[in-house]
Amino acid sequence: MAPLNEDQLKDIRDERKKQIMIAALKVFAENGVKLTKIGMIAKEAGVSHGLVYHYFSSKExxxxxxxxxxxxxxxxxxxxxxxxxxxxxxxxKLKSFVTFGLKEGNSDIFRIIQHLGKSDKLPEHIQDLVLNSGEIYIESLLPWIIEGQKNGEIIQGDSREILEIFLNVISGIMADDLIFWNHNIDRKVDILLRMLSTR
Amino acid sequence: MAPLNEDQLKDIRDERKKQIMIAALKVFAENGVKLTKIGMIAKEAGVSHGLVYHYFSSKExxxxxxxxxxxxxxxxxxxxxxxxxxxxxxxxKLKSFVTFGLKEGNSDIFRIIQHLGKSDKLPEHIQDLVLNSGEIYIESLLPWIIEGQKNGEIIQGDSREILEIFLNVISGIMADDLIFWNHNIDRKVDILLRMLSTR
Amino acid sequence: MAPLNEDQLKDIRDERKKQIMIAALKVFAENGVKLTKIGMIAKEAGVSHGLVYHYFSSKExxxxxxxxxxxxxxxxxxxxxxxxxxxxxxxxKLKSFVTFGLKEGNSDIFRIIQHLGKSDKLPEHIQDLVLNSGEIYIESLLPWIIEGQKNGEIIQGDSREILEIFLNVISGIMADDLIFWNHNIDRKVDILLRMLSTR
Amino acid sequence: MAPLNEDQLKDIRDERKKQIMIAALKVFAENGVKLTKIGMIAKEAGVSHGLVYHYFSSKExxxxxxxxxxxxxxxxxxxxxxxxxxxxxxxxKLKSFVTFGLKEGNSDIFRIIQHLGKSDKLPEHIQDLVLNSGEIYIESLLPWIIEGQKNGEIIQGDSREILEIFLNVISGIMADDLIFWNHNIDRKVDILLRMLSTR
DNA sequence: TATGAATGAGCATTCATTCAT
DNA sequence: TATGAATGAATGCTCATTCAT
Incomplete structure (x- = not known):
């Protein structure tokens, strides 16, 4: 009889939004932003397209x-x-990170960011997010590279450039055929890391 | 003005088709197949969109x-x-090939194929082309891998698997930011090839 | 808390309905029927859009x-x-009536009726209401016109036609820019009434 | 065989655009801008909605x-x-102008402008057009008012204010029921003009 | 009674494709 | 051969309406 109380409503709201966002990340990652139709997200989330617009004001x-x-x-x-x-x-650490990242689902954001990098006119707040996201990885990974160079494990040279090359390769792979990479993944990651290792 | 004779017409036909196909490859490579509009190809080729349909029955x-x-x-x-x-x-040879392939324009087909790999329902004849295209490179490159393994330059292991890993990395890169790779390209290709080289 | 008894419930019902109808008249008058969204009425009435449907079966x-x-x-x-x-x-009397009618809020129904007059397919019961509404004013105003004609204040001619012309002008004005008319309103109404007066 | 030459194409283009614009003015005038669907314009013009977008980039x-x-x-x-x-x-002159303006079709622009005046956020170039359009009439009509005041035909007072009142009445009428006004039009316009005339 | 979550029909716009010239 | 006019299917988004709580 009584309407739902505020907490219950907030729970439903949060749950639905999360549900839609999870679906969105998956579908955006698989298809790229432009080719993702709202209907695809709605279907993946198991809701009507109208509901997507109940929670979000636009595809953007x-x-x-x-x-x-x-x-x-x-x-x-x-x-x-x-x-x-x-x-x-x-x-x-790098190996472990790459192995983790190549598992399906773990790379969605990476892949979306990569798709976005190729679009021309991103709205500014999204542009910021994209740039920022790159930085997050660099912040965490750069110290590892430097440390590895110090202990002789990783090749010498401009640490940041080396990291960028590496991230470029990784993101290219992620955009690609994850199934291929998940077969015999340790072997493949080992080969990948040879790029950087001094052996 | 005398009408063109048959040979002349055929020349024009061939010329026009080529012109459109060159444009198509470029635009498909840059934007992916789905996001490429017929109008974009026509504009790139400097013809009307109607003419594209004169020479080809559909976008596909x-x-x-x-x-x-x-x-x-x-x-x-x-x-x-x-x-x-x-x-x-x-x-x-591999280095030289990769360096060549990363130059803008040289990777169009590679990139299109990669875009296509991600579509679900490819018509069969295109599916065949895609699969076949991989083979072409494999045919040429596999002997080099094997030879390199024999002379100790290239790491041991299933030659074909090694090649596939390598091609996967390369195609990922090509889909990505060619401008990045063309800065300081030799250095970058060197690092890339460390994956395969024994030193 | 004891549940509300039936009378109290009825009071709430009536109060709520009135509240919504007042809001509706205002919003319909300002925006026209088609452009009025249920949400606009609900917001104006300070209730949820769901409640509107609790009291009324449809926008119509x-x-x-x-x-x-x-x-x-x-x-x-x-x-x-x-x-x-x-x-x-x-x-x-006519002057006083017009002056009153041009004050904001007093012309809502007039304006809605006018909006409706322009729609094609009105449901019959609304059609009746619209036609009927005209009659209400005519009933009251026509005697004034006739009286005015008798005492020489108002121009001669078919009384009903004169009234219709006058009402047409008034309703046109009301649909328009009320703010304009409320500046210096007496002067403006005087000019308006010159249409009818013999002076 | 040969494609149409430039002149022929331009003729078709101009013809179609005109055809669509005539339809648009009519439909916009009848329904207001917001309630006018592109499909309504297309239907009125006897073309597909797609063609409207071939010639115009948007409804605006x-x-x-x-x-x-x-x-x-x-x-x-x-x-x-x-x-x-x-x-x-x-x-x-005023009588003749009003009579002319009340004929169906002659008031389309007036009516659209009036609809627009009630919208809030008009794009600037349209806003300009609206403001400008008012001025056009004022420019032509104001001298007539002044002249009429000089020769005693028209009531004294701020000429511009008198004109504005008059235009407001006219535009209100035009938004209304033109069919009503076109019955016995001379008689009606006579009554209307009594507002301004000294007799 | 009261809320807002959920649905789907409808409209603006884009674009592959057809066709008259 | 070559053009671009013309069509209509598909997609983003809005909003009336229904319904669970």
Whole structure:
């Protein structure tokens, strides 16, 4: 009889928004932003397209909020923190990180960012998010590279340039065929890391 | 003015088709197949969109014929043949090939194929082309890998798997930011090739 | 808390309905029926859009009931009755009525009716209301016109036609820029009434 | 065989655009801008909605270009010029102008402008057009008012204010029921003009 | 009674494709 | 051969209406 109380409503709202954002991240990652239709997100989330617009004001808003939220809760970030605390060698940290990132679902944000990088006229707040996201990885990974160079594990040279090359390769791979990479993944990641390792 | 005779007409036909296909390959490579509008191809080719339909029955047909023709005449192929005849070491051949491929324009077909790999429902004849295209490179490159393994330049292991990993990395890169890779290209290609080289 | 008894519930019901109808008349008058969204009415009334549907079965029903109720209780009607009882000359009664009607809020029903007059396919019961509404004013005003013609204040001719012309002008004005008319209103109404007066 | 030459194409283009603009002015005038669907314009013009977008980039553009063109070629303007050259008295010029303007089709622009005046956020170039359009009438009509005041035909007072009141009444009427006004039009216009006339 | 979550029909706009010239 | 006029299917978004709580 009585309407739902505020907390219950907030729960539903949050739940639905999350549900839609998870779907959005997946579909955006798979198809790129432009080719993602709102209907695809709605279908993936199991709701009507109308509902998507009940929670988000536009497709752009879905993208922005999903990315923002995704970057906040991203397992990738947790993984980085977690790895930072282990006693693994820098190179092993990188390997572990790449292995993690290539698992399906873990690379969604990376892939979306990459798609976005290729669009011309991004709205500014999304542009900011994209630029910022790059920085997050660089912040975490650059110290590992430097440390690896110090202990002789990683090749010498401009650390940042080396990292950029590496990230470029990784993001290219992620945009590609994840299934291929998940077969025999350790072997493949080993080969990938040879790029950087002094052996 | 006398009407053109048949040969002249055929020349015009061929010329126009080529002109459109060159434009198509460029635009498809830059934007992906779905996001490429017929109008974009027509504009790039300097013809009306109507004319595109005069020579091709559909966008899909433009894609198919362009790819087929492009793979036939591709500079990449010539480059492979050419390199095959040099006395460069296998690793140096690979380097030279990658360096060539990263130059703007030389990777169009590669990039289109990669875009296509991500679509679900490709018409069969295009599917065949895509699969086949991989084979072309494999045919040329696999012997180099094997030779490199024999002379100790290239890491041991399943030659074909190594090549596939390598091609995957390369195609990922090509889909990405070519401008980045063309800065300081030799240094970058060197690092890339460390994946395969024993030193 | 004891549950509300039936009378109390009915009071709430009536209060809420009135609240919504007042809001509806205002918003319909300002925006026209088609351009009025249920959400606009709900917001103006300070209730949720869901509640509007609790009391009315459709937007059309909101319109119909609001009009019906509005015509019943309209201040305009009271004003007409009131003026009827004064000893003002017919022309002065008309002036006073027009001045009253041009004040913001007093012309809502007039304006809605006018908007409706322009729609094609009105449901029959609303059509009836619209036609009927005209009659209400005519009933009150026509005697004034006739009286004015008798005493020489108002121009001769078919009384009903003269009234229709006059009402047409008034309703056109009301649909327009009320703010303009409320500046220096007496002067403007004087000019308006020159149409009818013999001077 | 040969494609149409440039002149022929231009003719078709101009013809189609005109056809669409005429339809647009009519439909916009009848329904107001917001309630006018592109489909309604297309249907009125006897073309597909797609074609409307072939010639105009958006609904707003249809509105703008149609208004601009309509104001340029408007018979109203010609009528004003023409009347200016006659030897009619100022009051008779006004009568003649109003009579002309109330004929169906002659008031489209007036009515659209009036609809627009009630919208809030008009794009600036349309806003300009609206403001400008008012001025056009004022420019032509004000001298008539002044002249009429001089020769005693028209009531004394701030000429511009009198004109504004008059235009307000006229535009209100035009928004209304033109069919009503076109019955017995001379009689009605006579009554209307009594507002301004000293007799 | 009261809320707002949820749905789907409808309209603006884009673009592949057809066709008259 | 070559052009661009013309069509209509598909997609983003809005809003009336329904319904669970």
């Amino acid at each position: 808003e879905v993208l922005f909020e999903s990315l923002e939220w995704g970057m906040e809760v991203a397992d990738t970030k947790k993984k980085l923190d977690e790895l930072g605390k282990t006693i693994l060698s820098p190179l092993d | 047909e433009v894609l198919f014929e362009s790819l087929e023709w492009g793979m036939e005449v591709a500079d990449t192929k010539k480059k492979l043949d050419e390199l095959g005849k040099t006395i460069l070491s296998p690793l140096d | 029903e909101v319109l119909f009931e609001s009009l019906e109720w509005g015509m019943e209780v309209a201040d305009t009607k009271k004003k007409l009755d009131e003026l009827g009882k004064t000893i003002l000359s017919p022309l002065d | 553009e249809v509105l703008f270009e149609s208004l601009e063109w309509g104001m340029e070629v408007a018979d109203t303007k010609k009528k004003l010029d023409e009347l200016g050259k006659t030897i009619l008295s100022p009051l008779d």
